Amino acid sequence: MTIKLKTFASLAGAFALSFGIATAAHAADAHAISVKDAWVRWLPNNLPAAGYATLVNTGDKPVDLVDISSDDYGDAMLHQTVSNGSTQKMVMVDKLTVPAHGQVAIAPGGYHVMLEDAKHKVAPGDTVHLTLKFSDGETLSAPFVVKSPAQAK
Ligand SMILES: [Cu+2]
Structure with a gap:
């Protein structure tokens, strides 16, 4: 070609x-997809952290987020919080569709990126990077600002 x-x-x-x-x-x-308002809710004592962001699609076709990884964490998984009566549980999400000319929020109460096994000391004020893979073959490395629970909105 x-x-x-x-x-x-x-x-x-x-x-x-x-x-x-x-x-x-x-x-x-x-790139059809961009990442905005990306941040991590940090927890003390090496507890798993949660990553949040809004994915924006300026393209004409829906695009799926299909994989997440990070150089800063051993494990990065997309989870969804599901209410079950009075209890809540987390379920794994294989893919998250970003609609054409639309956006999807990975936000508290809905989706989160579960971040476990930090590979080095991560503290509020740091910036970590998540690598997001999409169904159109696009890969984005996005900076996420680390916030303490008090800083998190
Ligand atoms: Cu989770």
Whole structure:
């Protein structure tokens, strides 16, 4: 594909044409998904932390969040808090769909990213990074601000 395009460009001999192709390729690479308001609710004594963020999709197609990992934690999993009468439990979530031209909140009371086995000391004020993998092949490394329970809203 790339070779074909290059050949075509050189045959045409037009600098403007190859510039046009480069622009089109860049547009195709543009990330549909972005991450905002990303933070971690830190807990003392190496208790599991919870990551929260809003995923925004500017693309024309829904995109699924399919995997989460982190260089800062041994384990990062997407969980959903489910109310069951008076009790609450957490269930694993395989994928989370971000609607086209929409957003989904990973927020307290709903979804959270369970973060366990911190690989180094993590404290409020730090920034950790989560790697989010999406069904369109996109991978994002997003900074999450670590907050103490008192700082968390
Ligand atoms: Cu959990």
